[in-house]
Amino acid sequence: MASFFYIYVGYVVPASTLIPVVAGFIFYDRINKPLRALLIYLCGAFVVNVVATIMALNNQNNLLLLHLYTIFELVTVLFYYLHAFADKRASYWITVIMIAFTLLCILNMFVQTVYRFNTYTRPLEAIIIIVFSGIYLSRQNNVAHRDPTTTSGRWVASGFLVYFCSSLFQFIFSNVVSATVPKNIKLLIWELHATFVLIMYLFFLRAIMNEQRQR
Incomplete structure (x- = not known):
């Protein structure tokens, strides 16, 4: 089970990031601006996954990377929504949240330290x-019936919901799980987490393929 875990979580799922990335660059001229912005998030996620895997293989604590990645992830996901909403009011709040969250994450590095989740x-x-x-x-619910190009955005949003809703409690209790839960249960939790990541990437691939066909 342990060998399967390390191959699946350490190699298969991180490599799966390349599936929507490659599709996105192949069809770059045929996808919309929000999906092009999404590629920034995906490329960054791939690089971070590779670095985290290398550090883990060398028995190095990579939690500092997670602290930094949290900032990158939130900023790039909201950068996607900045283009997806294309609304001045939304843009204002997205910018405010980006700045405030970044400052909060930097402060949290001293509160929780970079050696803990x-x-x-x-x-x-x-x-x-x-x-x-x-x-x-909710905004696109009625529009989608009239405009098929909104379908790609719905796939992306659904992918985010699948992953972040399923992982929320894991994010909250990561330190508790790490300190108290038996190893076999921890492996199962991380395998489930990796599976939801993989599902999210496949949703993004579906969005890219849908968008390029519409054009």
Whole structure:
């Protein structure tokens, strides 16, 4: 089971980031601006996954990377929604949240230290993305019946919801799980987490393929 875990979580799922990335660059001229912005998030996620895997293989604590990645992830996901909403009021609040969250994450590095899971800022990040994804879907609910090009945005928002909703409680209790839960249960939790990441990437691939066909 352990060997399967390390191959699946350490190699298969991180490599799966390349599936929507490659599709996005192949069809770059045929996808919309929000999906092009999403590629920034995906490329960054791939690089971070590779670095985290290398550090883990060398028995190095990579939690500092998680603290920094939390900032990158929130900023790039909201950068996607900045283009997806294309609304001045939304743009204002997205910019405010980007700045405030970044400052909060830097402060949290001293509060929780970079050697522990960031169980204050990571769940907050998840909630922010869940809220924006829910708002986007509610706005597009009626439009989608008239405009098929909104379908790609719905796939992306649904992908975010699948991953961040499923991972929220893991983000909250990461330090508790790490310290008290038996190893086999921890492996199962991380395998489930990796599976939801993979599902999210497949949703993004579906969005890219849908968008390029519409054009």
